[in-house]
Amino acid sequence: MRRLAGRVDHIDPFHVMELAKMAAVLEREGRSIIHMGIGEPDFTAPPAVVAAATRAMSDGKSQYTSANGLPALREAIAAHYAQVYGLEIDPARIVVTAGASAALLLACAALVEPGAKVLMPDPSYPCNRHFVAAFDGEAQMIPCGPEQRFQLSAELVRAHWGSSTRGVLLASPSNPTGTSIPQQELQDIVATVREKGGFTIVDEIYQGLTYDAAPFSALSLGDDIIVINSFSKYFNMTGWRLGWLVVPSAMVPAIEKLAQNLFICASTIAQHAALACFAPESLALYEQRKDEFRRRRDYIVPALRELGFVVPVVPDGAFYVYADCSKLSDDADQLTIDMLNHAGVVLVPGLDFGPSTAHGYIRLSYATSMDNLVEAVHRLQVFFQARRQS
Structure with missing residues (x-):
């Protein structure tokens, strides 16, 4: 071999x-x-989602979609941000992906260069550091204990930012800890990274499962934030392999080009089914x-x-x-x-x-x-x- x-x-x-x-x-x-x-x-998946998948298969809706996803689904996701978070997100900034994993892969492909360091908390979901490594970057794990809710702080970002650092990869709420970054702390982190000229990626795949505070998305902190989300956790569609990525408008052409070449598109059947996730029932x-x-x-x-x-x-x-x-x-x-x-x-x-x-x-x-x-x-x-x- x-x-x-x-x-x-x-x-x-x-x-x-x-x-x-x-x-x-x-x-x-x-x-x-x-x-x-x-x-x-x-x-x-709820009955309405299963029924929508069945209809899509019966109607032969199984051809490729555009690399960025069904326009109707991107619009539905944007409407969900407006309804739940009070945010007006241009559907053109939303890219539908083959799960949150593909979204993270696309984000790292677009932003991580060989030798680039990306700050993330220790502990954190192991695949996140491996997405960075896949593009010859280095995940710099910063120990974060209970006193920081196992999450990065602006102070830690400032203390560990070096000449090779290019950005931060956060998750709120987090796997493995189930803890969120307080809104003011996240705002301070974003401001610190912005000051350094870096990127901020926030994994929000558990954002729908937040129990003790009002819904909040990092997208409210500026159009330069990159947010990952998924239909797996809150929407209970793990094996359907469907997620999405919200990126700055200027990044959309690069992400689309990468998606075309790496994935062609997310599952068409899963995309049609996911439209029913937003039905009232x-x-x-x-x-x-x-x-x-x-x-x-x-x-x-x-x-x-x-x-x-x-x-x-x-x-x-x-x-x-x-x-x-x-x-x-x-x-x-x-x-x-x-x-x-x-x-x-x-x-x-x-x-x-x-x-x-x-x-x-x-x-x-x-x-x-x-x-x-x-x-x-x-x-x-x-x-x-x-x-x-x-």
Whole structure:
């Protein structure tokens, strides 16, 4: 086999998936496993969305769309920003993509040059740093603890900006922590990056799942902000692989050219289906499901604390809890393996999300039923009691 490109060496394995494979082996052996590792809603697309996909297939609406997406869908997304956030976004600035991953890939392809450094918090979603590495840039991970809500601050951006820094990549709410950047802090970060002549990319794929504050998008801070969003999380369409990108008007031709060459277009069937996401009955269902996620969060956070975990920051969005397990173990990776093997519960160690919390934190996804959460807590109670007695 010929030698692979050197950039492959900078892409780490995804430990979440390794645990999922271990769990699958146990399930094949007949074990009951409760999955709270992978961040995927247990809800699926609403009936109106499924019906719209069926109609599109029956009507033969399966040819390529333009690289930027169906005009009707771009207009519907713009209308959603107006309705929910009070923002007037030109649909021409919206590019429909094959999931948020494709949106991040396009943004990094357009902005990251070899050797460029991009600031992001540690912990953060591992694929974000790998998108930067894919274009021979360097993700500069800045340790961000509970005192910063596990998020970058303007002060940290100023302190770590160097001659090779080109921008910041943020996520609000964040995976793995479920925490958002306060509006004033985000405004200060944007002003700092603007002063340095850099770019600001904000991943808002969990923005629809914000529980404790009024809806807010970074797009309100200026037309130069690049925002990523997705139909996967709030809209419950993970496997449909559909997202979008909002970019400054001047960037649209470059993004369109890249999209034409790298993807041609996002799934046409998924795009037609997504139009039904904005129907009143679909939006009402999404809000009901959001309330259910909030109910689960309000159950699992105190339950984790009772088990001995420390939850230093209550998540205000997404469907994750980032919990300090250092009072229970000095090795989060081994602890998650033990919890899987002995309790049948899948949680994720901090190993994937950055070195600063690799060994002392675990991530829990509460995107599963309340019954599963209650049973998981019971199993973990038994597990930790047995550990204390051994």
